[in-house]
Amino acid sequence: MASATTDALAAQGSLARTPANRPGLRVASRFAVRELRGGLRGFGVFLACIILGVATIAGVGSVARGMTDGLAREGQAILGGDLSVRLIQYQATEEERAYFESLGAVSEVATLRAIARGLDGESPALVELKAIDNAYPLVGTLDVEGGGDLASLLAESDGMFGAVAEAEFLTRADVAVGDVLKLGEAEIVLRGVIAKEPDRLSDGFSFGPRLMVSQDVLGATELVQPGSLANWNYRILLSGRPGDGAVTEAAESIPEAFPDAAWRVRTRAEAAPSLNTNIRRFAEFLTLIGLTALVVGGVGVANAVSSYLEGKRDVIATLKCLGAPAELPVVVYLIEIMIIAGVGIAVGLGLGAAIPFIAGPLLSGFVPVDIAGLYPIDLLMAAVYGFLTAFAFALYPLGRTRQVSPSALFRDSVAPIQKRPPTVYLVAVAVALLVLAGLAIGLAFDRRIAAVFVGGAAAAFVMLRFVALGVTALARRAPRVRSTSVRLAIGNIHRPGALTPAIVMSLGLGLTLLVSLVLIDGNFRRELFGTIPKTAPSFFFLDIQGPEADALRTFVAENEPDAELEMQPMLRGRITQLAGIPAEEAEIDPEARWVLRGDRGITYSATQPDNNDLTAGEWWPADYDGPPLVSFGAEIAEELRIGIGDSITVNVLGREITAEITSLRTINWQSLSMNSVMIFSPNALRGAPFTSLATLAYPDGGTDEQELAFLKGVVDALPAITVIRVKEALETATDIVSQIGWAVRGASAVTLLASMLVLGGAFAAGSRRRVHDAVVLKTLGATRGKLIGAFALEFLLLGAATAIFGLVAGSIAAWFVLGAIMDVPFAFLPVPALGAAALALVLTLVFGLAGTWRVLGQKAAPVLRNL
Template identity: 55%
Template sequence: MSGFVSGRMRAGNQTIRLATRFALRELRGGLKGFYIFIACIALGVAAIAGVTSVSRALTEGISREGQAILGGDLSFSLIHREADPEQIAYVESLGETSRAATLRAMARRSDTGDQALVELKAVDDAYPLYGSLDLASGQPLGAALSKQDGVWGAVADISLLARLDVEVGETLSLGHATLRVTDFIQNEPDKLSGGLEFGPRLMISDAAIADTGLIQPGSLVRWHYRVRMDPSPRIEALDGIVTQAKSAQPDAGWRIRSRANASPGLQRSISRFAQFLTLVGLTALIVGGVGVANAIRAYLETKREVIASFKCLGATGGFVFQIYLVQMLMLALIGIGIGLVIGALIPFAAGAALAGVLPIELAASIYPAELGLGLLYGLLTALAFALWPLGRAHDVPPTALFRDIVTGGSKLPRKRYLFATLVTVLALAAIAILLSQDKEMASIYLAASAGAFALLVAVARLIMIAARRVPSVRSTELRLAIANIHRPGALTPSVVLSLGLGLSLLVALALIDGNLRRELTATIADQAPSFFFVDIQSHERDAFETLLKDEAPGATIQSVPMLRGRIVSLNGIPADRFVPARDGSNWVLRGDRGITYEESIPENSKLAEGAWWPEDYSGAPLVSFDLEAATDLGLDIGDEITVNVLGREITAEIANFREVEWQSLAINFVMVFSPNTFAGAPHAHLMTLGWDQPMPTETELALLKTVSNAFPTVTAVRVRDAISQVNDLVEQLAWAVRGASSITLIASVLVLAGALAAGHRSRIYDAVILKTLGATRNRLIVAYGLEYAILGLATAVFAVIAGAIAAWYVTTQIMGGSFVMMPVTAAGAALIALVLTVGFGLIGTWRILGEKPAPVLRNL
């Protein structure tokens, strides 16, 4: 003790070294009592490090295979039209070029008339420039697509063959052409670059596309020109090449991508999902922080005599704080180290598990930056939850430390420790927000978590106050259970905090998923039309509408002109440089948008601001913009928007804003132009058909067969099929989100177990004294079971309320949908809380009740 009993403590590094020596001496007894502490930190760090590493591995995998995914080093895309000779000459000057056309069409069996929506791709002889398109038989693609005996060959996804019950060698009708299925596709290298698909792939030669009759003026077809450059430029040089290409052909109106962003939609999805999972991992760390605080409090409780001895021999409160802070940091580093090892291994495990699922190979590796992020989060979380209980020991005199088991230690720590805790928490939140792709969403998530945490503390206090004020009951077991809820050192705060946040998150996710499914399968399905008919040519429009009226009398039919355009600039600012008013709201600026023109306000829209143009308007082009999208972008009436349509750039002034009912899936557009804007421009028409009441599937399929046979070049999209596919995607995503979010629940269980373990000592005293006074084991089991059941039920009630509020906000305010409460979800949350609290509580209590009274009583 001579190191600090002189009355004056050594300063600086010597004091820290001395504190470290004492910390190490006390840890010689092992890590007993800190297993939950280490497990909580390790779980959260592993989740964050693993998620960010897998995200990086996916992104690196996309970048590494960017050439194959994109189909070249560069890709030039046009909609509605092919490139003109001058533009083709420029593209070919960059390197070897391959041309492909993609569109949706209807493939039909000639004998039965069965049909299916397909994603059609017409390719030339140079395809693919990178990667390999593998066919089941191993034959070359050119041979499979060649024309034999006057019939063009085609290859397809095996799902199309199964859907239409077609064998290899049999024929299909596509538009006006007959195709022979010569093989099925096993691997398509550039499949990811196409985005969301509503049907299986059917691939033909570009020489066959003219025979189908599908390419008409205004047809919804995309032309892709891929370039293989020799030598292949470095990633850093691609942006300059893209900029040069835009300058060389400023009026081309094409979308240019490089292998650096081969699949931007997928990369955005990966980033957003990784961001969400990182926040979930952070939530698990925060929940685990409760376990950290519980473990430190329990550990300091066992060190009362040691701390008292230190202080009696002259140690200052600051020195005592340093000793146990060093111990905490050492233990935290052990947990962080375990978490980092697990996190570093997760990309390799994910790569092996998803090898047959993902269309790309994960670039599994050890990523120091992502592991460093997990280290930083782990340290900050450990400090945020350790400083408070460690700081409380600073000013407590030795006599109070000996009485701490009675007083409960409610005194606040010094201001310096409160300030340090606040700074650590703010730093943790700032890092999480600054590193997020959607900072607004991250801020809302963290604010909601902080609010839930504060509410849980308040709920725990209210439960204890309510239990204290409950009138005395006759049942001895229930009276003992109620007393245990509000007594000093009760488990109530720990149980409510440990389970409340994790259950609230799971309830919120379950309700969001359930309401999204309800919106898709019920509300939208009831309001939506039954069919969308695309690529109806102007000369076919009247005959097509007549056919629909004859075959579906009483159905509601809507028709509008349909074009595709891309926003080039807003108020003179190029779209790729425009900064939206809200983060993550620039979806309108990405890719092509459907546009139309109307003389009057469209149905399912309501004029919100501004005035509509007259029916005979002939002035400068005007446009009506969706109010929500305009607000997100920060646009006002009078602003100018330039769009590229059919290779022409058209600038229009915003005349008004509309409120659009997107949920109905009726014909709606972000941008509606004045009719004179596209006078004389070639375009197709979009038509919908819907009944006022649900129709049998047989009726819909019969109409689909009739329409497809009469108008083979018109593409029909059955809404039920589209909703079913989206629902399947939502289901897969929901399971992934729930699985990832279960990390939080696992952390909650760990903290619950730690809280029960922390109360083990006092429970032994209670059980021994009560048994000495005549209580039976069965009575004590019932009393403890009632206590845990009350706490579990109270926590479940809070989780249901908090989760429902969070789900309501996300569903109605962010997703723009409607919300209904789902009792089964609430019951499930209550059941989980009851099973966990009662189960873990009784397991620990059973061991306590087995303690012999004599050894315990001798130590009282």
Template identity: 50%
Template sequence: MGSRGVAWWSAEPVHGTLPSSLPGRRRGFGLPLTVRLALRELRGGLSGFVVFIACIAIGVAAIAGVTSISRSLGDGLGREGRRILGGDLTYSLINREATPAETAILAEHGRLSVIARLRAMAVAADGGATLVELKAVDGTYPAVGHFATDPQAPAADLLATKDGAFGAVADPALLIRLGLKVGDRLTVAGKPLVIRASLVSEPDLISAGIGFGPRLIVSMEALRATGLGELGSLNRWIYRLQLPGSSDADLETASHAIGKALPDAGWETRSRLNADPRFAKSVERFTQFLTLVGLTALIVGGVGVANAVNAFVERKRGSIATLKSVGAPGSQVVVLYLTQVMMIAGFSIAIGLTVGGALPFLIDAVFHEQLPLPLEPTLAPGELALAAAYGLLTALAFAILPLGRAHDIPVSGLFRDTVDPSAQRTRLRYKAILVLTLLALAGLALATAFDRRVALIFMAAAAVSFGLLRLVASGLMAAARRLPHPRAAAPRMALANLHRPGALTPAFTLSLGLGVTLLVTLSVIDANITQALTRSLPAKAPNLFFLDIPSRESDAFTTFLGGKAPTAKLERVPMLRGRIIALDGVPVEAIKPPEEAAWVLDGDRGITTADAVPDGSTLTEGKWWTEEEGRMPKLSFEADLGKALGLHIGSTVTVNVLGRTLTTSIANFRKVEWRSLGINFVMVFSPGTFRGAPHSDLATLTLPNGVDPAAEAAILRDVAKAFPSVTSVRVKDALETVDNLVRKLTLAIRGASAVAVVASLLVLAGAVAAGHRARLYDAVVLKVLGATRRRLMLAYGLEYGALGLAAALFGLLAGTLAGWAIVTRVMRLDFALDLGGASLAAGGAVVLALLIGLGGTWRILGQKPAPYLRQV
């Protein structure tokens, strides 16, 4: 009986094999028999697998939902690319308009429309002034899409000149800020504008990017009247082309012909197929991060899977022993129960895929009118398959070892008391399966990652966290085993429960420790971002920035500010815009820069000239030019970015400025303190490089007493009156805009992280449920010996409190270290230790451990001993 030589699936009746009444009497053990037996086992229901199902379903739903929404956004951007761009192709220039020859070549290929974007100061009749994002459009606007206003009217009518004043359409936020209404007047650069409507929506809003002020839309004639669009001023001219043909081939043909005709125009090109590459890239980055958070939830839930399978194997010890007693080999028993577990995993994954796949449709149905982004809800088979693969691999990884132990459960398990189960070692083959599964899981995460470096960091952090938490659990059990036994019964029992066979210590520590670590990490990052945006930066940053100061008025502007704020520090530098088009002769299109430096080659950059090392910069390599050397073109490049791009002293950089191409060599590298928010540039040229080129000046004003809202408002108002063409920006307003954006992103991250926390709580509940039988036996015996419910609750409370405290201390330390690494290494901000929110999260973990643990044992303690004593 149980001999290896007996085939329990044999068709011939052999002593000790399965009786003929059992199903599946066929020659050769095949998968159908395994499936049939597994299904027969499942007829009894899914008792004990509720946490298993919930953990897998939640993790899969998180990953499927995030990736499906990302796919829907990508499809929406592709479908709405023409509307977002306002045409099939766009060509944009910084600081200059296209020449008549350039516009003529563009117009040869289709219908051409023009808009201009810039920042300006809007001044109300009462003297109130505010920064606005000014958008000037021609008579064809909108060439594509719907322009909604209140009251509704054609854009040409709303923006036309009537009674000597140009019309304008204003963002409702601008009306509120200046206390205006439709029909009131304001001035921009000294020119009067009548607000004829408030803005409801514009079809090309996404392509404008993040604005630091409310939108004000005017006609192209109004912009020219203000003089703000003159050569050298900080503005962007966008030329939109609608092609007569709609195919991708027509798009490629026109793009190639224009590029060949105007190779040195220096403009940034986009097509409807890639309407907003920066936004799409941001979506991909954010999707990867949220996917990794979802994978964290799935891995945390994997602990619940392991607990559930462990409990399942314990419940099936009798059945396993019975199967072995009639000749079933251990490997076939493992296959049978693994099939059953993976069937349950498949059911869980189906639930998760249903929820995650439906999420884009649900969001579109509920928030369609409020969504600022073009969402195209779709079932994404590839993304859903990815989520399913994550779920299957996670279930297999956490189930294989508990199931592998069933291989060597002896037939004596039929007769041995289940309170003292035999300790079994896991065979090498099952450990190998675990390793291969984990490698497959890591490979999948790496292969589908937008940024493989981030994925590698995540995997390393997950592995280290699991290893450290296992050490913490082992250390806690070892310490409990060696500590002197208290005299009081409740502490003595609590201490014994921490290290006894089948203790909850590993599961509690692992699940709760991971959850607390995640919460503390987010809390530390959030606290440091708030610190940087609201306290640290404003203390050392300028109060005001002034843009588009005409070079001919620079001295007068400096004198004016000196009279208004004589004790303030004023910095002023010339500023142009240029676009890098080649490095060491290699076009940027052929360069694949590292992620942290890619933004330097993406679009136009601010550039300046200087005869000395700018404030906030430190020379790290090379030497600064002398006055004589500065008459020739030379370049100083930011050190970290130069290193990331593979540049060195003597490397050549080719830039396009105002439509002209210039190549110069790097004379030195500088380390720039970006966090000061002072005037800093990636590229600083020698004074002789752009001598005579039209430009505007950029200035900053730093008040001696830090942030002073009253003084800042007075200066803004006076500058707007005296120099109406100068754009003024309060640093506080800019920081608030960034802070609002960061908080929205943080809210999304917290929402995704909540999934991991819920998984942690499910694992805790599952661990308590898995220990139900042992706790029930303890409670029955102790109650017979005279223990009261209060004393037992005290013992369990001490046990769960100790576990919660250990997990909280680990999470507090590990989360703080992780937050420090992200803040200092990734965000490159100063780190300030603020454990207020982190301590709250850790303290909450202790409370949750107590509530979940005691809540799970309360019902056990209420059981009558008699029915259970009959079974002991």
């Protein structure tokens, strides 16, 4: 007390020289620095929470920024030029090609899916076929293992053309370099393994490994026919070294020169748009989880500040008794806490800044760009989040000292005062939290999802406060029992200064997030790997030409008579107008923008599909022969803001077709059956070249042996048909989902770790009063066993209440995300959900008893002398 009184007198002397006896910032800063000379004892949880949250946000933001900047920086190499023009199902005309060449150097590349296999035909493999010309690649180099010139490897030699492939193809097809492959109707020699393909990312998602051949062999394969699903890509390297403005101008000139052409033009700035979008979405999701961890840590900040101020209670009371202004303790300790927060933020930024250098090599296979570097904007935002969190959660307990009289402060150890801070402090806390939420939403890629996330976190905070009040009220009204341990446990829950609010808040937020992520992950996996394989067909057949359709029906009837074969015509078309308004100018929901990007699969039918139900309108007669009509997917029509009676214009192979919407349908995409957003009346597409799409399903789902035998037979009999085995496609999806799942689990583990730190801090904050209680009870004859039993029961009751809330709130959050955002049916999964709840009980009990054991070991005499 002596040193505290001396400091107080010194402060009083300094304050006497300030106008109107108000505390100057200089004086308060001097006090704060003097206090910090004693070290950071008591702020371990505070620092850990700040470091953890800031490091997560800074690291995720830096990695995402590094990836997106790397894609932009390497855009020319990734795209294969300054511009890329893609045509589906047909090549550019001589006039169009001449225009491309007037802009600069041009390379023509054809891409399609096909089946390749060794001559023994034992292991046919789906490949992403790429047929290149002699100019490929315009930018960068294609590396082959062991070296070699690409043109020579693909050229004709000894009467056979060559090919190079990714290593995965060799494993899938069970072939080796030097083997002869069967590709469609052609035979080629595998001459090398691709080590690096410069423009691989620009092609987007793939179902199979790359197989690269020369365009000279493409005709011999007979894979490309009128209506085939082949993409013709024209990479253009503009003359000179044009800036981004000149590249954009050149891109805009192409559709202006050929307004009726159905192509998609991309610049080097959007070399991998889908990947870029996915990176930003995923980074945003992980950032929001990191922000949740930071807010959960904010509870730890509040607990740590409360515990620290409790230790400074006598100093604050002495200052007030000696006439110090009421604001002085608040200003002093706010400066002190923000300095400590600054230390934690600096450490967190250092860790976050190091993450791109660590993650770069690990992500090189996913995004082959250099992401190592410092990203000041993302580090600055993480620092802002950290300071706002520390300020908002520290100000409330600090403001309480402004409102409490010196005598009440002295009594606080035995009769805690539960006064609220003045209104100005509450307003400041609210403003800080609103700014925090505003930044999270305003800077988000998808603001709707961010708003839902932030709103859910805020609602969880409010509800957890009510849960704590409810548990306290129930404990206060509980009937009196004979057991001393039970009475003590229940009394500890509702007494003044109880740990109930801190435990419920700290554990509840982390558990809610954990349960929701567990249920989202479990339901998504159940749908993808459980429900879908049971209802999905076993095979998809692409690019079925006219004569081959009958041949496929015959083959199936002879070899798998019990299997169900469905077939429908398939074309590609791009929506150009909605209700007479150009598609790019139409006001639609952002979620439906994908429908207008590029070409969509379309079909026609005289009769309504069996697996689609009409929600509005009527189907046309089977013999209809009037103006073009179209049936549209109901959900997508709503997002596009069109309906019955509206018109829609589609560009099919350069021909504009305008049709009236006469019906809306439900589409079950999860079934993986043949579905199309647009189904036209047959007369609308009369004369257009088309291929057919087919599915084959076994009544009992089919075995692996049955499917593999059928695959080998159909590829041998009909080599020009592309066959996709659904189980292999799902395996590819499994790998992607598993990688995403590990990242989400890692982020959620950060939040859980923050909850554990906060929980430990909550027990530490209440240890002072626990020591007093334990010593008094032991002096009155209570045994250590009875006290441990009472404390264990208290922690179990609080953990159970929090677990119930976490289960309910987490389930509701998962139901909303799955239904409203992911369009996946929700089912409560008891094992993972109850496992998370059990984890909450264990953590509460372990942390509680660990702190209690230390409390029970305190000597009575020193404590009793200070009461």
